Amino acid sequence: MAIVATLLVVVIPLFIPIIVDELLLGKDHHFISWISEHLWKSDTKGYVIGILVFILLLRLLSTLLSILQTKIFVSISKNITYQMRVSLLDHLKKVSLKEYETMRVGAVTSKLVTDVETIDGFVSTTISKLIVSSLILLFSSVVLLWIHWQLALFILLTNPIVVLFTVKLSRNIGKLKREENRAIELFQSSLSETLELFHQIKAANKETYFFKESEKKAKELKEHSVNYGYKSDAAMKLSYLIFLSGYEVFRAVSILAVAYSDLSVGLMLAIFSYLWVMVTPTQDVINFQYVLATAKAACKRINTIFEMEQEPLPPVRKDPFKGHSAVSIEVRHLYFRYAKGSEDERAKEDNREYILENINMDINAGSKVAIVGASGSGKTTLSNILVGFYPFEQGEIFYNGVSNKEVALSTIRENIYLILQHPKLFNDTMRFNLTLGNAYSDEAIENAIRIAQLGDVIGRLENGLDTLVGKDGIKLSGGQRQRVAIARMVLSNPKAVIFDESTSALDVHTEAKLFEALHDFLAERTVITIAHRLSTIKSAEYIYVLEEGKVVDSGTPGQLLEKDESYFSAML
Ligand SMILES: Nc1ncnc2c1ncn2[C@@H]1O[C@H](COP(=O)(O)OP(=O)(O)OP(=O)(O)O)[C@@H](O)[C@H]1O
Ligand SMILES: [Mg+2]
Secondary structure, eight states: OHHHHHHHHHTGGGHHHIIIIIIISOOOOHHHHHHHHHTOOOOHHHHHHHHHHHHHHHHHHHHHHHHHHHHHHHHHHHHHHHHHHHHHHHHHHTBOHHHHHHOOHHHHHHIIIIIHHHHHHIIIIIIHHHHHHHHHHHHHHHHHHHHOHHHHHHHHHHHHHHHHHHHHHHHHHHHHHHHHHHHHHHHHHHHHHHHHTHHHHHHTTOHHHHHHHHHHHHHHHHHHHHHHHHHHHHHHHHHHHHHHHHHHHHHHHHHHHHHHSSOOHHHHHHHHHHHHHHHHHHHHHHHHHHHHHHHHHHHHHHHHHHTSOBOOOOSSOOOTTTTOSSOOEEEEEEEEOOOOOSHHHHHSOOOOOOSEEEEEEEEOTTOEEEEEEOTTSSHHHHHHHHTTSSOOSEEEEEETTEEGGGSOHHHHHHHEEEEOSSOOOOSSBHHHHHHTTOOOOHHHHHHHHHHTTOHHHHHHSTTGGGOBOOGGGTTSOHHHHHHHHHHHHHHHOOSEEEEESTTTTSOHHHHHHHHHHHHHHHTTSEEEEEOSOHHHHTTOSEEEEEETTEEEEEEOHHHHHHHOTHHHHTTO
């Protein structure tokens, strides 16, 4: 289609010599006499109109073909970008939590949006342009060489130099544009951070400082915009001047060719037309390398996402949870430390401290166990490992007697539910926040609401379950958010549950009611409770005491109390 569409328009200037030389100047009538013999007889007016109609038809046909061609190219490129995004999302889905903790969300999203867009532009516009432009250049060159080869050679050799100049100028403008874009980005991120932390900023009485920062960024933006604004205009005018000068030179040389060689006036005018036709394609071909460079850079940036480490999958995969209503967990000589953060840190020697050291635990199926310890002793870290958020370096955990080396982390998470210390809510309805998009029956939802003591809370919301909870559940209190997390757990019906201070924000009264309601639900299941409050753990069958990442003591509440009352005196 591109070839035919191009051919149709490239022949159009060839009608000029026919009209000028044969009809106006009355030179030899090769073509016109052929038409009058074979097609139809007419006068000058008739031939001009006839040729006009024919040219218009050619243009119409060429446009239709190029529309079709664009349609095909666009659908190819959109398909490519869609596939790219799908495989990027698929990779991100499986990225390990360890990678996630060091990733910059903004950078990832910008790769998925902007860089993929760049490649889209490259495929849909640049490549199709390159094809069409090369064809136009090729055909025009052939025609020019056929008309007058000396003149054609001169034009073909010097034209790229002229265009190169104009491209160079526009590239500098591109740099200015990038600086302006960066200034916009800085202003935007400063403003959005200020607005995001507005509450915090007000609390610290720092409005003036933070808004001043945004104002500074706005000023920088203004300076860059002024710079870009007039310089880009100047450059555009300059490059046009260069182009026009080149055009004038070619024109002068062509007139000389008419004067001193056998070139006819009509053919000279045709050459002028081809000069115009060739300008944009030449620019496109020269620009191609720059666009190719940006597309390559975008590819490189996108590949960094594919390089992100994924959650390891064990070679043999078993499901130790199938057919059991509860889970036994045995921890053997577990050592763990967090991944290194920045690239610099990764390059350095490995001297990170172990967050967990030589942890040993025996948690029977269906038992109720508590973990206590000072803030920072590693309780949350340990529970994250037990539910399969992080792979660990040394040691082993047996779930129902099966080693963690034979169980996929996702299988562990499906069966052991960790209620996060700081549950996150979606800016969606209460219902979505409870079900997370799973289809549960109304009875199941009501049951979860009843157990989690959320009945009153939802009753007071204006639209009940369909009320939007605001950004990160801003419309709910801390304790209400914790109860939403507990209701989520009840709905997901796990075989073991870990409460990581999941009721810390509740008053003692509500907490007691909650655990009473949970009693039957938890009866068969394995339960691990982490808490600072004695009332929360006193019903535990066995307690582990964690200190600086090590289990320093363990026993039944009675045994521990006998040994050292200080564990609990701090809590009371
Ligand atoms: N994602 C992380 N990356 C690196 N270090 C971490 C990370 N999370 C926690 N730590 C470190 O691990 C140690 C244990 O943290 P953890 O959250 O497990 O303590 P905790 O016992 O749950 O404390 P708290 O009672 O305050 O919740 C801390 O020193 C903390 O700085
Ligand atoms: Mg914690």
